Amino acid sequence: MNKKLLMKFKSIIGLIVFSLIVSVLSPRFLTVSNILNVLRQTSINSIIAAGMTFVILTGGIDLSVGSTLAFCGAVCAYFISAGMSVFLAVTIALAIGALVGLFSGIIISKGKVQPFIATLVTMTVLRGATLVFTNGKPITLGSDKASEVFSKIGAGYFLGIPIPVYLMVLVFMIAYYVLTQTRIGRYVYALGGNEEASKLSGLNVSKIKLSVYAISGMLAALAGVVITARLSSANPNAGAGYELDAIAAVVLGGTSLAGGAGSILGTIIGALIIGILSNALNLLDVSSYYQMIAKGAVILIAVLADRKEK
C-alpha cells in the first residue's frame, strides 16, 4: 500500500523534476500564463485519454476518438450556427458521441469483433461521414450571441483559469470516483483482468463493454466541443491521429494495454508529460524535425524509468 503510494509520488516527482529542468532551460516555462497555457492545451488530450482509460482497462482500445471528436464538433457547430441554444447543441453532440461509442461497443460485444477492428471501422466511417456532412470545409461560427457564449467553453476564463481546465478536472474527478468507488469501476478492472472469470462471477460483460465505449465516445465528443469552441470553428480533419496521443497518455500513466491494471491518476500524469513536452520543445525552440526525435526519446525514458519500479 505504501509502496503504491510511493509509486504514484514517484511519477509525480519525475514530472516535477522534468518541469524543473525545462524551467531552467527556459525561464518562461514556469510562468503562470504558460502553466495555464499548458493545462489548456493538455485538456483536450486529457479528456479523451480519461475515456480511453476506461476502454483500455477492460483490455479494449478505441481508435475512433479522433473521428468522433471531429464529427461531434461539426454537429455542434452546425446546430449552433443554425440558431439552436448552446446547451441543447452541446447535449446533442455529447449524446451522439455516446451513441457512436455504443455502436462500437455493440459490434465488439454482440458481434464479437476485436476492438481494434471495430473502432477502426468506426473511425473510418465517421471520418467519411464528417467530410460528407461538412463537405470538407470548416463550419465557422458567426459573432451572434449564441456563438459568443459557446466560444467561452473553449476560450473563456473563470477566476483567471481557462474553462477547459475546469472541464478536465471535473472529468478526472468523476472518472476517479467511478473507477475507484463504484461497482462499474470494479467491473471494468475485473473484465480487463479476466473476462472468463468475470462472466463466471455473473457480471454482465456486454453491458460493461457498451458502457466503456459509450464513455469514451462521449468524452471524445466533449473534447470536440471544446476544440470547436476554442477555434469558433469545426474542422473536418480535426482530431486525426489523436487516438495515438490518448493511448500514449494512458500507457505512459502505467495502464497496461492488456487491461485489468492501471489508474486514472496515471493517465493525468501521462497526458501532462506529453503536453509539457510539446510545450517545452517549442519554448526551447527545437526545430520541428528534431522535436519528433526528442519527443520519442523522452517518452522512452519516462516508460523505462517507470518500469524500473515494478
Place this chain on the structure above:
Amino acid sequence: MNKKLLMKFKSIIGLIVFSLIVSVLSPRFLTVSNILNVLRQTSINSIIAAGMTFVILTGGIDLSVGSTLAFCGAVCAYFISAGMSVFLAVTIALAIGALVGLFSGIIISKGKVQPFIATLVTMTVLRGATLVFTNGKPITLGSDKASEVFSKIGAGYFLGIPIPVYLMVLVFMIAYYVLTQTRIGRYVYALGGNEEASKLSGLNVSKIKLSVYAISGMLAALAGVVITARLSSANPNAGAGYELDAIAAVVLGGTSLAGGAGSILGTIIGALIIGILSNALNLLDVSSYYQMIAKGAVILIAVLADRKEK
C-alpha cells in the same frame, strides 16, 4: 482439419464472390491488366502485413512500419544516387530495417516496455530522423544506369507480371514455411499463446521477440525499397498511417491481436480484400468521402461474416 480447410476456403470464396460482384458493376475490374494492377498495389501492404503477422502472433504490435519504410526508402535512394550499386544499397536498406526492428525488440524484451509504446517511440523518432536526413524533401533518382535498374524493382515486369508481385509471393512463401514448418514458427505461436508457459518450457522468449520485430522491420524496409523504386523517389512522408492498413489486413485475416492464433494465409486474404476494395471503389466512381464509409462498411461485413464461422 476438414473444417479448418473449409474455413480457409470460405474466406477465399468470400473474396471471389466479392470480386464477382465488383466485376459485374464494373466490367473493367476483371481485366488482366487491372488484376495485375491490384496485385501490384496490394504488394506494399502485403509485404508489411506479412511481417506484422509475426509480431501480432506473439501478441505484440509494430506501429513503426510506416516510418521504417520511409527511412529505409530514403537511405536506399540516397545511396543509389550517391553511386552505390543497387544490390548493396538494397541490402543496406534491409539491414537497417532489421536493425530498427531489433531496436524496438530490445526495448520490448529487455526494457519490458509495452510493444505499443516501444514501437510508437520508434515510429516518432524514425519519422524525425527521416525528415532530418532528407531535410524534408524527397530524394529523387536520376536517369543513370543504377537508378534505371533500381526502378525495375518497383516498376518492372517479368513474363508480363510486375516484379513487386513476385516479391510479395516470395515473402509469403517464406513466411508460410517459417510459420508452419520450422521451430521458430512454432515458438512464435507459443509465445503469443502463453508467455509464462513458453518461458517455463525453455524457450528463449527474448530471442523470439527480437526476431519478430527484426522480421517486421526488414519487411517494412523491403516495402520501402519497392515504393521508392516504383516512384523513383523517396518521400520523407511516405508510409504514414500504413501501420493501420497492415494491422487491419492481419486482423481481417483472422489473426487475433491477443496473439497465439492466426495464419499468414489469412493475412494475404486480408490484404487482398483491402486492396481490391480501394481499387473497386475507385473504378465504381464512389466519391472519396463516401469511399471511407464504404470501406468501413465492407471491412465490418467481412469480419462479421468471418466470425460467424467460429
Place this chain on the structure above:
Amino acid sequence: MKQPIFEMKAITKEFPGVKALDHVDFKIHKGRVMALLGENGAGKSTLMKILSGVYQKDDGEIIYEGKKVDIKGPKDAQEEGISIIHQELNLIPHLTIGENIFLGREPVNAFKKIDWTKLYKDSEVLLKKLKVDKSPKELVASLSIGEQQMVEIAKALSLNAKIIIMDEPTDALTKKETESLFHVIHELRAQQKSIVYISHRLEEIFQVCDDVTVLRDGKFIGEAQVKTLNEDQLIEMMVGRKLTEQFPSVVVEKGDVALEVKNLSNEYVKDISFLLRKGEILGISGLMGSGRTELAKSIYGALRKDSGKVYIDGKEVNIKSTQNALKEGIAYVSEDRKGQGLILGLSVKENMSISSLKDFESPIFKINRTKEKKAVKNYIAQMAIKTPTERQKIKNLSGGNQQKVSIAKGLMTNPKILILDEPTRGVDVGAKKEIYDLINKFKQTGMSIIMISSEMPEILGMSDRILVMHQGRITGELDRTDASQEKIMKCAVGIKEVSYKDE
C-alpha cells in the same frame, strides 16, 4: 433416502467429437455431501458446469424442489442458490482478495459508493473461518495457487448458497488447509446446506462425503451411500476394474550424486542445500506458501538466484535461464498447468513437443512432423491420454489429461533431472497409477526426480527421501523408512524445538 432437493435427469451434452454426458442422472440431498467421482474426462466438471449455468445442456431436465428450472447463465444459478468452486482458478489477479470474493455483489451505500469497510470486514470473517492468514486487501496476483484456491472457496461461501459445488477444491491444498475446508463443510452440512464434492483423493471421500455418484465415460454408473463402500469398490466403480497396489515402490540401488545444491538463497528461499542421487525420488513437502515452487523455479533458472551453487554430476553449473536448465538436463513440470504449464490455444502435439522441438528438426530447419507425431502418439498411448487425436486443442481436454500432457512435455526432453511440481494435481486414481509407474520406470533408467507434492500419501508412497520446507527454509530431511505424516507436519510448521501436540 429422502426426496432430493435437486435432481438432474437424463442430461446429455456433446462437444465436437466428444459425447461428454450421455443421459446422466444426478441427485443432491438436503444437508448431505454428495461425492461426484469418475476418471479424468468422465464428465464431472461438465455436469457441474451445466448445473451452474456455464454450459447449456443438449437434452435432459433439471428439477429443483419439485419444479423444472432453466438455468441460462451463471447469474441464474446464483439466483437459484447454487454456488460453485470451479476446477480451474477464476480470479482477477489485479483485484484484492476482498474484491474478488464479492465480485458482482459488492455492498454499496445510497450513493452507489462501494462500502469498503463492510466488504473487507465480511471478507476478513470468511478468511478467518477458513484459517487463511492473509489480509483481504492483498492483491490476488501475489498469492500462491493454494492461497488462491482458498479465496475461491471463500467466494463460494460468501454467496450463502443452498447448494455449494466444489470441483476438486483440495487439489492445490496441503493437509492443513484441507482440514480447515473439511471443518467448514461439516458446519455447512449442519446448517442443512447441500454440497457436491469432486475429488480424486479418495481418502477425502470417506472423510467428508455421505453419498457418492460415479460417472464413467459420460455415463451414469451408480449412486450409493459412502458408508456401504470401501476404497477398492469405489475404484472398481470408477475404472471398471480392480487396481493393484497404488504406490508400487521400486528400489533402485543408490547411484552417484546427480545434483547438488549448496546454500542457495534468493528473495523466496533461504540457504537451501541438498543432494539428489541418480535413480532417486526426492519428495519435497511443506505447507502452502512454504516456497517449494520457488525453490524448484530457482534451480530451473526461472527465478534469479542471489547466492549459492549448483552442481550437476559434480560439475558446477551456472543456470541463468530455462534454456540453460534444459541444456543441463533439468526439466520442470509446473503446478499451474493452465497459467504456466500449457499453451491452451495450441494442440496436444504442439504442447507436448515444445520443449524438445530441436530433436525433431531436420536440416533446412524443417520440423520432421512424422517423427514428432510418432513421439507424441507414443506418449499418448503410454500415459493413456484421453484425446480424440493429437491435433485436439489442449484446452478441450479434461484437467487430468492436460496434466498428463504437461508431464509428457517434460519427459520428452529426456532429462537427467525431472522436477515435478504437484504432478498428479487433478489426476484420477487410474491415471495416477500410470504416472507413478512411469515415474518409477524413469527412475529405473537412472533419472533423478524431485517431486513436490501436497498430497501426503503420494509423498510418503513414492519418495526415497523427503525434504520438508517451512518459510523458504529446509526444516527437515527424512528417509523413506522413518517418515510419517506426523513427522512431516512437525517439520512443516517449522517447530522442531516446540513440542508437537498429538491429539
Place this chain on the structure above:
Amino acid sequence: GTQEKVQEAKDETQKIGLVLSTLNNPFFVTLKEGAEAKAKELGYEVVVLDSQDDPSKELSNMEDLITRGVSVILINPTNSDTVGNAIKLANDAKIPVLTLDRGANSGEVVSHIASDNVAGGKMAGEYVVEKLAKKGKVIELEGIPGASATVDRGAGFNEALKGTEIEVVAKQTANFNRTEGLTVMENILQAQPEINAVFAHNDEMALGALKAIEGTNREIMVVGFDATDDAVASVKEGKLAATVAQQPDMIGSLGVETADKVLKGETAEKFIPVDLKLVTE
C-alpha cells in the same frame, strides 16, 4: 436492349480524371468544385480521386484512372518531385496530363495551371515589411514540411525581408492545419516576449494562430495565404490583417477548360498562371 443504350450513352460523355493531393483542406475542395462546375458546363464527367497526401496512393489512383479509361488527367501532385512516375504512366498510356496548383519536376505535362507561390510569399513579405516599417520581429508558421507550397512561400517571404531590420524569431510547422496553428502559436506566444507579425503559409494556420493571439491582449498582425471563405470574412471583420488570394476555383475551372482544348486538338499554353492578389479588406 435498353441497358446497352444507356451504357453507350454513358460512354459518349468523355471522362476527365482529377487527382487531388488531399480533400481534407477547403482549398482543394474549392478547386474541385471549380473544376466540376466547368465540366458540367462543357459536358464532361469528372472522376475525382483523393491521394490523402500519400504519393504511393497517388500512383495507385493514376493506375485506376488509366484502367477506367479517362480521356485526360488533371493532377494536383502531393509532391512535385515524387509525382514523376505517376505522370509517366499516363504518358505511356497516351493520356494527356495537366498539373494544377503544384507542378511536376518530371514526366510530360501538357500544361501547368497554378499560382506562383514564390511570388505570393513575396507579396505577403512585402506587405509585412511595409506595415512594420521595415523593423520588427515576425513568426513564420510553415506548412507540411517538404510540400512545394511550403518551400516556395517560405522562400518568397524571406526574400522580401532581405535588407530590412525584420527578423524571423521563430519558425515552426503547423502542417497547414488549424488546430496545430492554434497550439503552436500558443506556445510561441509564451516563448517570445515581442512579436509584431505572423506569416502563416496558409489560412487554416493563420486562423488558428489568430485564436491564440485573441486570448492574450497583444497586438500582433497575422497574414495568411489562400483567401478561403473564413479568412476573407476574418479580414473583413478586421481580425486577419491580410491573405494572399489564390483562386482555387479558377485553377480548377481553367484546368478543365484547358483539358477541353487539349481534347479538341487545340494547343494549350505550357504555363497558365492564375492571378494572386493581396486581400487586405
